[in-house]
Amino acid sequence: MVNSDGQLFTIEGIAAGLIMLLTAYIVVSTTSMYTPGDTHISDMQLEQLGSDALRMMNTPNSTAESGQSMLQNIIKNKETERFRETFLTFCNSTTAGSYDNLQLSADLYYRTGTNTVNKYHLTHSRNLTGGEHAVRVTEWVHLNDCNNLCGVGLRPGVQTVLVEVLLWRD
Amino acid sequence: MLNDHAYLSIDFLAGMTIFMIAFIWVATMIPGLLISLQGGTIDYDAVAYRTGVILVEDPGWPSNPPWEIKDDLQKDDIERFGLSIEKDTPNILKLSKVERFFCSTSFHYPDDYQHRVIFGDRPYLFNISLSTFDATMSHSVGDIRPDGYGYIRRLVKIKYPSNSTINAPNFRNSGLSANVTKHVFSVQLNCTELIRNITNLANQIPAYQIPAYQINPLRDRIMVNISNMRGAGVFHPGANNGINLSAIEIFRQNPAQPFGKVREYLGPDPMVSVYIDGGTTTVPALPASVTDNVSVIFSPGFFYGMASDNTQLYINYTYKLEQADNFFNNSFTIPYPYDYNHVTRPILKEGVLEVAIW
Numbered sequence: 001m002v003n004s005d006g007q008l009f010t011i012e013g014i015a016a017g018l019i020m021l022l023t024a025y026i027v028v029s030t031t032s033m034y035t036p037g038d039t040h041i042s043d044m045q046l047e048q049l050g051s052d053a054l055r056m057m058n059t060p061n062s063t064a065e066s067g068q069s070m071l072q073n074i075i076k077n078k079e080t081e082r083f084r085e086t087f088l089t090f091c092n093s094t095t096a097g098s099y100d101n102l103q104l105s106a107d108l109y110y111r112t113g114t115n116t117v118n119k120y121h122l123t124h125s126r127n128l129t130g131g132e133h134a135v136r137v138t139e140w141v142h143l144n145d146c147n148n149l150c151g152v153g154l155r156p157g158v159q160t161v162l163v164e165v166l167l168w169r170d
Numbered sequence: 171m172l173n174d175h176a177y178l179s180i181d182f183l184a185g186m187t188i189f190m191i192a193f194i195w196v197a198t199m200i201p202g203l204l205i206s207l208q209g210g211t212i213d214y215d216a217v218a219y220r221t222g223v224i225l226v227e228d229p230g231w232p233s234n235p236p237w238e239i240k241d242d243l244q245k246d247d248i249e250r251f252g253l254s255i256e257k258d259t260p261n262i263l264k265l266s267k268v269e270r271f272f273c274s275t276s277f278h279y280p281d282d283y284q285h286r287v288i289f290g291d292r293p294y295l296f297n298i299s300l301s302t303f304d305a306t307m308s309h310s311v312g313d314i315r316p317d318g319y320g321y322i323r324r325l326v327k328i329k330y331p332s333n334s335t336i337n338a339p340n341f342r343n344s345g346l347s348a349n350v351t352k353h354v355f356s357v358q359l360n361c362t363e364l365i366r367n368i369t370n371l372a373n374q375i376p377a378y379q380i381p382a383y384q385i386n387p388l389r390d391r392i393m394v395n396i397s398n399m400r401g402a403g404v405f406h407p408g409a410n411n412g413i414n415l416s417a418i419e420i421f422r423q424n425p426a427q428p429f430g431k432v433r434e435y436l437g438p439d440p441m442v443s444v445y446i447d448g449g450t451t452t453v454p455a456l457p458a459s460v461t462d463n464v465s466v467i468f469s470p471g472f473f474y475g476m477a478s479d480n481t482q483l484y485i486n487y488t489y490k491l492e493q494a495d496n497f498f499n500n501s502f503t504i505p506y507p508y509d510y511n512h513v514t515r516p517i518l519k520e521g522v523l524e525v526a527i528w
Contacts, residue, residue: 013185021192028200041215045322048219052325055261059327061517063383090325095299095308095524 043135046102050137050167053090057083058139071141075108075161080123087165088125101170105134109162111155118153122163126170134168214320217290218527222322224287225298226523227260228252230267236389238270239471241440245276251287255329256381262518263328266391266470268300272309279311294527302328302521312526319528326523330516331470332385333393334508338402341506343499349405352490353497357394358505359387359473359483366479382518385510388477392468392508394485396498400462404496412492415464416457418444419488420473424481432476441472457490 057071074083083106092100105124112118128134142160154161230237230252237248251271253263270276277283280295288294297312307328334357341355364385403411420433435442437455444453445465464487477483484505491497500506 013182014188017185017189017192020189021196024196044219045215048222049323049325052261056325056327056520059262059382059518061327061519062515089303090520090522093303093522094323095301095310095522 043133046135046167046169047137049091049102050135050165051139053087054137054139054163054165056090057086058141069141071139071163072143075141075143075163076145084123084125091167103132103168103170105166107164109164111159112153113155115155128166132166132168134166136164136166138162138164214294214527215322216320217288217294218320218322218525221288221296221298221525221527222324222523224250225253225271225525226263226324226326227254227257229254229256235471235474236267238264238267239389239469239474242276245282248286251283253326259381261324261326262382263326263521265328265330266389268307268309268328272300272311274311277311279313283311288527296528297526298524300326300521300523302519304519306519307521315526316528319526321527322525324523324525326521327382327518328521329382329518331391331393332513332515333395334506334513335395335397336506338396338399338498341498341500342402342404343496343502344404345496348496348499348502349494351492351494352488353499354501355396355487355489355498356500356505357485357487357508359392359477359485359508361387361477361479361481361483363509383515385508385513385515387473387483387508388479389470389474391470392473393465394508395463395465396487397463399460399464399498402498403491406491406493406495411495413460414457414490415444415446415460415487416490417486417488418442418456418466419486420476421484421486422476422481423484424478441469443467443469460489 054071057074058069060067060069070086071083073079074086084104087104087106088102091102091104094100103124103126105126105128106122108120108122110118110120139162140160141163142158144158228250230248231250232247237251240247253267253271254260255262255264280288280293283296283298284293287298288296295313297310297315299308299310299312301308336357343353364387399413401407418435419431421429422432423429435444435456438452442452443466444456444458445451445467446453446458447461447463466485473483489498506512
């Protein structure tokens with residue numbers, strides 16, 4: 001015989017549904033979650049700043065000296081200290097005069113005389129311990145003459161080398 | 171025997187159906203709910219980033235004629251600010267654009283900026299600042315930053331305009347026939363050479379960077395300094411021969427038009443500044459007495475309407491003396507060329523631009 005045991009009446013079903021929906025809505029709308037997008041914003045800011053710094057260093061200030069950029073001269077003359085100081089000055093300066101706290105580790109990738117790709121560590125401001133949340137920025141640098149460049153065995157002649165900088169906020 | 175096992179009531183079916191429909195509807199809303207959960211920081215950072223890109227990588231609109239040469243009466247024609255020289259020279263800003271952008275008498279915070287550089291649906295407040303590393307320039311527009319704001323920092327180089335300094339005694343005419351009271355000195359702006367024929371520069375630097383080092387009379391500020399005029403006389407040296415700058419005239423020549431005068435300095439002109447003997451205010455009218463030096467600054471865009479990239483422009487200075495003498499005069503020789511070999515082109519200056527949005 002059919003009776004009402006174990007059955008859900010319409011009005012109860014609607015009420016239960018609404019309560020569950022309301023609960024779900026309140027829970028979701030009051031939850032604060034730190035999404036990957038937030039992390040990406042600060043990464044993007046660092047990447048943009050690092051890219052700007054390398055680009056500025058690789059833009060000649062005048063047409064004198066055959067239009068060589070500071071970055072080209074730094075690599076040619078193996079001025080690693082100048083690279084570190086200039087890059088950090090560029091990245092850390094603000095319009096208010098205060099100084100940010102960005103650190104770097106830079107490498108140079110190039111082809112050797114045997115046509116293999118080699119890496120030369122240019123400089124760093126802090127040792128990388130592995131815990132830093134660093135971003136990577138790169139810049140291709142065109143060198144007209146690589147003879148005995150840096151003393152690190154670059155292939156002689158014209159070559160475009162890659163400068164890679166890991167950048168992080170201390 | 172029939173019984174009621176596994177039966178569902180109509181009431182339960184109706185309730186379950188309504189619940190499922192409502193659940194699906196809510197589920198489709200969840201992505202939207204999560205976006206709103208991420209808060210305003212992302213939005214502000216994104217707007218700051220976009221504003222930074224517009225300022226640093228875009229030359230603005232209109233580009234021809236460029237927005238920075240629009241005067242205050244034409245500022246409604248400016249659709250978008252942008253400080254880059256060209257779209258192919260990101261991060262390299264032009265001084266005239268920078269000075270125009272931060273001109274507080276021309277543009278008012280925030281209304282004039284919100285729909286030309288900030289954009290967006292909300293009336294954002296902001297602070298935009300720019301300074302050079304050598305501390306020779308510092309500009310800012312906007313409010314003081316609150317505790318929380320979206321932010322971007324961009325590194326830039328700023329191109330300063332060229333200038334030429336002419337030592338007057340080096341261009342003294344000679345001979346008795348030149349012993350007169352009226353002398354004309356001409357400066358030539360060869361637009362064809364300056365804008366088109368830039369092979370010398372192209373050999374030195376990558377082609378895409380050329381606008382960063384180019385002299386473009388149609389868009390750049392042109393500055394001509396004439397110095398040591400008291401030493402230009404022969405029979406009446408010094409400043410006691412009543413040197414008077416009586417006229418500054420612009421002549422034009424191009425393949426389509428005959429040689430002729432197109433402009434003359436008649437007095438205060440917002441596009442031309444004439445400074446005499448180190449004065450800080452432009453002379454009200456000509457003729458004007460000169461003791462030693464004359465500086466004339468033509469604002470960006472002064473030549474825009476009167477020339478193109480195949481035009482020869484001549485700036486003629488007419489001087490009158492009280493007594494006849496040989497003087498600063500090249501009307502019998504060749505005009506002084508304002509070109510890459512005869513001008514001072516300042517190096518690009520590094521700086522930092524910050525955008526804060528809230």
